[in-house]
Amino acid sequence: MTLPSASSLSFPAASSCRLCPRRCGAPRTPQEGRGRCGMPSFPVIARAALHTGEEPCISGTRGSGTVFFSGCPLGCVYCQNGPISHGRYGRAVSPSRLAEIFRELEAQGAHNINLVNPTHFVPAILASLELYRPAVPVVYNSSGYERVETLRLLEGAVDVYLPDLKYADDALAARLSHAADYFAYAGPAILEMARQTGPMALDGEGIARRGTLVRHLLLPGHTRNTIAVLDWLQEHRTDGLWVSLMFQYTPVNPKPPEPALSRRVTLRECRKVWDALLERGLTDGYVQDRRSAAAAYIPDFDLTGVERADASRRTPSVVPDQGAGK
Ligand code: SF4
Secondary structure: OOOOOOHHHOOOOOOOEOOOOOOOOEOEOOOOEOOOOOOOOOOEEEEEEEEOOOOHHHHOOOOEEEEEEOOOOOOOOOOOOHHHHOOOOOEEOOHHHHHHHHHHHHHOOOOOEEEEOOHHHHHHHHHHHHHOOOOOOEEEEEOOOOOHHHHHHOOOOOOEEEEEOOOOOHHHHHHHHOOOOHHHHHHHHHHHHHHHHOOOEEOOOOOEEEEEEEEEEOOOOOHHHHHHHHHHHHHOHHHOOEEEEEOOOOOOOOOOOOHHHHOOOOHHHHHHHHHHHHHOOOOOEEEOOOOOOHHHHOOOOOOOOOOOOOHHHOOOOOOOEOOOOO
16 A cells, blocks of 8 residues: 655645645644644644543454544534643654554554544644554544545545534534534545445454444434434435444533533433434444443543653654643
């Protein structure tokens, strides 16, 4: 497999970033970023460790080798990973260190390398994969707010896509994620992901080797949005998409823009959308137990696995801690 060369991606990006649908055109250097995501071009990471909070075909029995990237181009008001997405807590590392992290996670027994919220670091990730290509699948775990042009750079590098499809309602996307164009981008992005991977393929242990698994989180008070998302997924079933319907919403924002976001989803709401899922024949995938508490899925963002265990081997290219709230 040949990956796009880092040089062909103009990495490290010096100006005019247009990687995601925000298309800020902002300058980004390895140490600094002035765009909507606020991130430099070197990847900023809050944690790199085995994680068992994903779907069974991702977490398996040993855990997913999960790299939590900091910053976010989307910025949802109910984000469950606020300290790293909004707060931007993390540490910037060089692409060579990220390649080492992939190797270390694999050595720990990871079923895959799971890149969480990677959109704004695609060129650096590709540079890292050029340096070290893991033997286990590479999972691209994203908000779904993606440009098809950026996803095409990942063809051949990513084995499994794990995108959200958060909204089919533009007004809701504008209110909760400041992205009225969310669905206009996420729909084509998911079809591009499915084109690249083909239908879901599992190995003998039930771990995804290839495929696209679309996640949707039911928001309290918004069953209609969920049903519209399911309608779209039914329409595109032939693309071999799997679906993960999630009920783990937990209120974390003390001042949400609407009162319903201060509570968890009700049993009645869960039953309504579960019925809708079954009526549409979307039976490939997962439905989450309503009793799942989101807090149980949120790991400590404490820089675990980010730096080398042997600090004396640190490279000078690692830039300083970005720090919470930067
Ligand atoms: S990745 Fe960041 S800097 Fe680049 S276009 Fe998106 S928000 Fe702007």
